[in-house]
Amino acid sequence: MAYQGQSNFDHRQPRKIGVLITNLGTPDAPKTGALRRYLREFLSDPRVVEVPRFIWFFILNLVILVIRPPRSAHAYRTVWTDQGSPLLVHSENQLKGIRERLQQQYGDDVVVRLGMRYGNPSIPSQLQAMEEEGVRQLLVLPLYPQYSGSTNGSTFDALARDFMQRRWLPDLRFISHYPDYPPYIQAMAAHIRAFRERQGCAEKLIFSYHGVPRRYLDNGDPYFCECHKTSRLLAEALGLGRDQWMTTFQSRFGREEWLQPYMDATMKSLPGEGVKSVQVFCPGFSADCLETIEEIDVENRGYFEDAGGESFAYIPALNAEPVHLDALTRLIEDNLQGWRQEDNSVAAREGRAARANAIG
Numbered sequence: 404m405a406y407q408g409q410s411n412f413d414h415r416q417p418r419k420i421g422v423l424i425t426n427l428g429t430p431d432a433p434k435t436g437a438l439r440r441y442l443r444e445f446l447s448d449p450r451v452v453e454v455p456r457f458i459w460f461f462i463l464n465l466v467i468l469v470i471r472p473p474r475s476a477h478a479y480r481t482v483w484t485d486q487g488s489p490l491l492v493h494s495e496n497q498l499k500g501i502r503e504r505l506q507q508q509y510g511d512d513v514v515v516r517l518g519m520r521y522g523n524p525s526i527p528s529q530l531q532a533m534e535e536e537g538v539r540q541l542l543v544l545p546l547y548p549q550y551s552g553s554t555n556g557s558t559f560d561a562l563a564r565d566f567m568q569r570r571w572l573p574d575l576r577f578i579s580h581y582p583d584y585p586p587y588i589q590a591m592a593a594h595i596r597a598f599r600e601r602q603g604c605a606e607k608l609i610f611s612y613h614g615v616p617r618r619y620l621d622n623g624d625p626y627f628c629e630c631h632k633t634s635r636l637l638a639e640a641l642g643l644g645r646d647q648w649m650t651t652f653q654s655r656f657g658r659e660e661w662l663q664p665y666m667d668a669t670m671k672s673l674p675g676e677g678v679k680s681v682q683v684f685c686p687g688f689s690a691d692c693l694e695t696i697e698e699i700d701v702e703n704r705g706y707f708e709d710a711g712g713e714s715f716a717y718i719p720a721l722n723a724e725p726v727h728l729d730a731l732t733r734l735i736e737d738n739l740q741g742w743r744q745e746d747n748s749v750a751a752r753e754g755r756a757a758r759a760n761a762i763g
């Protein structure tokens with residue numbers, strides 16, 4: 404059959420609102436084989452690597468997927484926890500907290516699930532489960548505050564690809580970004596203030612974001628500007644002067660130019676410019692992951708200290724902090740406006756079933 408559907412659809416089934424939160428995804432295990440599977444899916448995405456397919460096919464299969472999986476597996480082993488990959492563990496805690504908050508508001512009429520763009524739990528598996536649970540109105544929130552085609556755009560591709568095979572599509576809303584959403588900015592400000600009350604301030608607060616190739620910006624990707632907007636609003640909320648903070652970009656991959664200034668180069672040069680203490684926060688990472696725990700707090704700390712820096716502190720991501728979950732829940736509620744809760748009373752459901760029986 405060309406399009407998937409439920410041939411035994413029960414009209415008495417309660418109709419629900421679905422909320423799908425998504426993030427990037429992570430390997431299933433910190434092992435070479437699992438890394439190869441994960442990186443193959445991730446790096447085959449044309450939104451992520453914008454290089455002609457036939458050229459990339461050879462580079463990916465003959466070079467990247469040979470060299471990188473064992474190295475990345477090693478890096479992942481240093482951050483792996485008893486419960487699994489930090490990104491997945493934090494995401495599951497976020498899911499739990501958001502679900503609790505929304506169910507206080509909407510009761511069982513709302514279904515909240517977590518889907519990962521690459522790896523598991525996959526977005527198609529969660530869409531399938533939601534259809535079976537009776538979701539007819541679906542809100543999708545990718546947990547990437549700043550829009551990039553390589554992340555948020557790619558998440559929409561995964562939804563669209565699934566919907567292309569589905570017979571009965573739900574109402575759909577997609578939160579494409581939230582770089583300046585006041586509750587998000589305020590949540591970060593409160594989180595950083597609390598950290599500084601405990602540990603004091605550094606000479607500079609560094610806002611580090613995952614980079615993308617500079618070419619994507621030149622071709623119209625708004626990510627760079629949205630990162631700067633988030634930083635500016637956050638610095639304002641914290642009452643920082645212009646010389647007390649800066650924005651950098653991390654996680655460069657490959658040889659071409661990426662967004663600048665680079666985090667690693669900045670950590671190597673700041674001590675020489677007289678900045679001996681820094682605190683680093685990553686506003687674009689909703690959850691701590693390899694890129695923050697290892698790349699920032701280990702690798703970049705090393706560059707800073709080796710260059711003569713005296714004090715380096717990493718401020719954890721918002722993760723499942725209550726301020727974060729409150730902000731995300733508000734964002735979701737704002738975007739559910741006007742989606743009435745279905746009348747799921749027994750009478751209404753029996754009525755729908757009776758009308759369906761009259762047809763068939």
Ligand SMILES: C=CC1=C(C)c2cc3[nH]c(cc4nc(cc5[nH]c(cc1n2)c(C)c5CCC(=O)O)C(CCC(=O)O)=C4C)c(C)c3C=C
Nearest residue numbers: 427428429430451475490551553554613615656692693694
């Ligand atoms: C090759 C190009 C890449 C682009 C473009 C890119 C954009 C991008 N990524 C994130 C968020 C995350 N990336 C993470 C890991 C990661 N990213 C890349 C490559 C690109 N990312 C790779 C190869 C990896 C895997 C790790 C490695 O082998 O080094 C993660 C962490 C995942 C985890 O499991 O912990 C996140 C989160 C954003 C926001 C972004 C564009 C804006």
Ligand SMILES: [Fe+2]
Nearest residue numbers: 427613654694
């Ligand atoms: Fe990445």
Ligand SMILES: [Fe+2]
Nearest residue numbers: 654693694698
């Ligand atoms: Fe990295």
